[in-house]
Amino acid sequence: MQPFQREQLEILVKLQEIETESYNIKSMLSDVKAKLEKLDVGLKNFKETIEDEEDHLNELNRRDRTYESDVQLSLSKIKKSEEKLRSVKTNKEYQMSLKEIEDLKTINSQIEDQMLECLDQIEASENLVASKKKEYLRFSDQTNHEKEKIGIEITKGKKTLMRLDKERVVISKNLEPELLKKFQMIKEQQVTGIAVVPVKDAVCLGCNMNIPPQMYNELQRCDSLKLCPYCQRIIYWKEF
C-alpha cells in the first residue's frame, strides 16, 4: 500500500456521502412502495364494503318479490273464499267460510307488514349504497392524487440513484484499490451502509464512543488510515 494521502481520505468521505444518499433514497423508495400498496388495499377494502351492501340490497329485493307474490296468492285465495261464501247452503258452512276469510286476511296483513318492513330496509340500504359510492369516488380521487405524487417521487429517486451510481464509479477509480476493498468490506458489515464517519470532540459519530486520546491526536494529522476501535468504521477528524 502506498503512503496514505489526505486526498484519499477526501475521496472516501465523498464515496460515503454517495453511499449515504443512495441508502436514504433506497429506503425512501421502499417506504413509498409500501405506501402505494397500502393505498391500493384501502381502496379495495372500501370497494368490498360497497359490494357487500349491494349483495344485501339484492337479497332484500328478492325477499320483497317473494312477499309480493305471497300477497297476490293470498288475495286470490281470499277472492275464491268470498265467491264460495255466496254459494254456501248452511249456516255452519257460512260460519266456516267467514272464519276462513278472516284467517286469510290475517295472514295477508302479516305478509304486508313484513313487506313494509322489507321496503324500509331496502330504502335504507339504497341510501347507504348511494352515500358509500359517493364517498368511494372522493376516496379514489384522493388516492389517485396521492399515487401520482408518489409516482413522481419514485421517478425522481430512481434518476438520482442512477446519477449516484455513475458518480460512484468515477470516484472509485481515484481510490487506491486496497482502500476501496476495505471501504466495501466495512460497508457490508454495517446495516445502514455507513463505513466512513467523522470524529467530533474525540467522539466517533458512528457509535458515539470516545476514541483514545493518542488516536485522536494521530487522527488530526490525517496521515494514516484509522478505524474506530469500537465500531471498526473508518474515522476521520473534522472540525465542526
Ligand SMILES: [Zn+2]
Ligand atoms: Zn465508532
